[in-house]
Amino acid sequence: NAGVTQTPKFRVLKTGQSMTLLCAQDMNHEYMYWYRQDPGMGLRLIHYSVGEGTTAKGEVPDGYNVSRLKKQNFLLGLESAAPSQTSVYFCASSYRGLDYGYTFGSGTRLTVV
Amino acid sequence: AQTVTQSQPEMSVQEAETVTLSCTYDTSESDYYLFWYKQPPSRQMILVIRQEAYKQQNATENRFSVNFQKAAKSFSLKISDSQLGDAAMYFCAYRIGAGSYQLTFGKGTKLSVIP
Numbered sequence: 001n002a003g004v005t006q007t008p009k010f011r012v013l014k015t016g017q018s019m020t021l022l023c024a025q026d027m028n029h030e031y032m033y034w035y036r037q038d039p040g041m042g043l044r045l046i047h048y049s050v051g052e053g054t055t056a057k058g059e060v061p062d063g064y065n066v067s068r069l070k071k072q073n074f075l076l077g078l079e080s081a082a083p084s085q086t087s088v089y090f091c092a093s094s095y096r097g098l099d100y101g102y103t104f105g106s107g108t109r110l111t112v113v
Numbered sequence: 114a115q116t117v118t119q120s121q122p123e124m125s126v127q128e129a130e131t132v133t134l135s136c137t138y139d140t141s142e143s144d145y146y147l148f149w150y151k152q153p154p155s156r157q158m159i160l161v162i163r164q165e166a167y168k169q170q171n172a173t174e175n176r177f178s179v180n181f182q183k184a185a186k187s188f189s190l191k192i193s194d195s196q197l198g199d200a201a202m203y204f205c206a207y208r209i210g211a212g213s214y215q216l217t218f219g220k221g222t223k224l225s226v227i228p
Binding site for chain 1: 150221
C-alpha cells in the first residue's frame, strides 16, 4: 500500500546509545517531517526537509540530526540518547504547493532508560 | 509565532449524539489552512477535515463539520451522530498558506463515546 513507512515501530535504548529511525514514502512527496508526540504536548516539529539534500530545524531540534540523501527517505538520528527523548516519533510527508495535509507514518515508540 | 489552543483536554458524548470540540489559534497571517486530525488508539494520524482561510463556507465531510470564525480565530469541530469508532484524540492544526508547510498542532482533546 502507498504511504509512509517508519521503522522500527518500537525500540528501547540505554542512555548514551545511538540509533537511527528510518522513514520511507512512495508518494513522490517533496516535503518530509519528523515530529515527536509527548503526553499533553501535542505534536512538535523536530526537523523537516523541503527536498532531497536539504534539511531544516523545527521547534525542538536539539539532540537530533537528520538526513535526506534520497527523495523518498528521511532519517532521524539520535547520537547520544537521553531519557528526555522518550517519546513517540512520527514521520510525515506532503506535496509542495498542494494542500491536502500530511500523510503520516504509524509512529515509533522510543523508550530511553 | 503561531499557536493553537484546544481548551478541552477531555470530552465525552453519548452514542448518536452531537459533540463540538473547540480550537482557537493565534496568527497575523491572512492566508492559512486549518485541519482536524484524529488519532485512535492505533496511533495512526488520520486527516478528518480541512479548511482554507479564504473560504467563508464551512467545510463538511459526512458527519464531521467545522464552524470557522475567522475574525474570532476559532475553528471548532462538530461530530454528528457520534459512533463508538469516533473515540480518539483529536488534534487541531494550522499552517500558513505559503513559504512553509509546517503544521502547528494543538495539545489535543481526548473524546470518549459512551454506548
